Amino acid sequence: MENRIDAIYARQSVDRKDSISIESQIEFCKYELRGGNHKDYQDGPVKIGLNQQHPTARGALV
16 A cells, blocks of 8 residues: 655745635645645745745645
8 A cells, every 4th residue: 555645735926817726726636636645735925936945845845
């Protein structure tokens, strides 16, 4: 039996008006996992450059 936990990471862009909500992103990922074990990581509406660490993604392999 495989003992795996998937990570779901979601964040909402402050730059894009058509950005999908964090809740919608997480629900879609849960649906795709089909009930698999997971841990959620999320950032609120933030503006983060490509070379910066996502503050709440620590512990997830992003």
